[in-house]
């Protein structure tokens with residue numbers, strides 16, 4: 162079984178240190194490469210879908226979370242406030258309040274809606290140390306978050322589009338969703354008391370799910386405190402289910418922050434807020450990807466994409482030249498020369514690397530490489546430029562295929 166903590170350490174992706182603290186992992190260079198590549202993929206996907214990115218601070222005044230409702234409904238998961246010159250500031254438990262404040266920072270017209278505001282930003286959760294470990298239960302979280310401010314009539318289409326973004330991203334990441342869950346409130350005082358708002362938002366999400374044709378189950382006690390959610394559930398290799406992606410409808414925070422836009426009629430109207438996340442927290446997503454793929458990431462996400470393996474020292478200059486060509490193309494290549502052992506040993510060491518380019522005397526003389534794929538396929542020697550063009554195309558398309566064989 163693949164445990165992301167063990168694999169993550171073996172692969173040099175991340176680690177923790179008691180001196181930094183439990184639940185506060187740091188990312189090593191190869192892990193940082195994976196994280197950066199994943200974050201940039203998400204940002205590019207969002208830009209194409211019309212989202213605009215913002216940055217907002219990871220701290221806020223206590224009052225901000227009192228208004229949003231986090232203080233009343235979510236403070237068990239929040240860090241205690243810090244006293245600072247007569248006021249209290251808190252590490253934020255979510256990004257929504259900041260985005261609501263950014264929305265109302267100036268007058269908004271109905272023509273600006275749907276206004277899609279995205280941020281990959283830090284947030285904090287006071288997990289108890291007993292449940293901490295690896296990347297799945299952390300105290301510092303990098304969240305792929307976005308809020309769509311829209312009219313009531315735009316909610317269904319925006320929620321549907323968010324589900325479609327999730328589906329496409331899962332295909333690129335090689336993630337299989339286990340099930341879709343309509344997460345509803347349970348009993349108890351965890352949820353804001355506004356029965357009419359809950360009914361309206363639940364009806365909207367139910368409609369989105371019904372029209373999408375996706376099979377789903379409703380579950381009580383799983384909603385956000387401010388509204389119901391569509392949660393996309395995934396299962397790890399140990400059979401534990403968790404939520405990666407989510408789409409939520411919220412009538413509560415727009416009212417709390419007194420958000421409005423000027424309608425075509427010249428009057429003020431209240432927007433609806435859709436909270437949506439494609440991959441959830443970066444930490445949990447990477448943990449899931451490590452386990453799902455056993456460390457063999459899709460080529461576009463792999464920390465090293467191409468291992469360059471010269472058969473003998475004589476081909477070292479050719480190997481170095483190939484690695485430079487890769488770098489120029491934005492491909493991540495690494496030379497493993499004979500000082501690292503026999504060719505067979507180096508092939509085994511590179512078992513998680515999608516492509517292994519072997520260069521012997523004949524390949525060097527012809528300007529060819531003999532390519533081995535991670536899945537065991539071995540291709541006949543072919544020109545370097547042909548190999549790099551094909552690999553670049555597959556990686557650029559975020560394909561999970563290692564090779565598109567048209568004529569080999």
Ligand SMILES: [Zn+2]
Nearest residue numbers: 255256257436
């Ligand atoms: Zn939110």
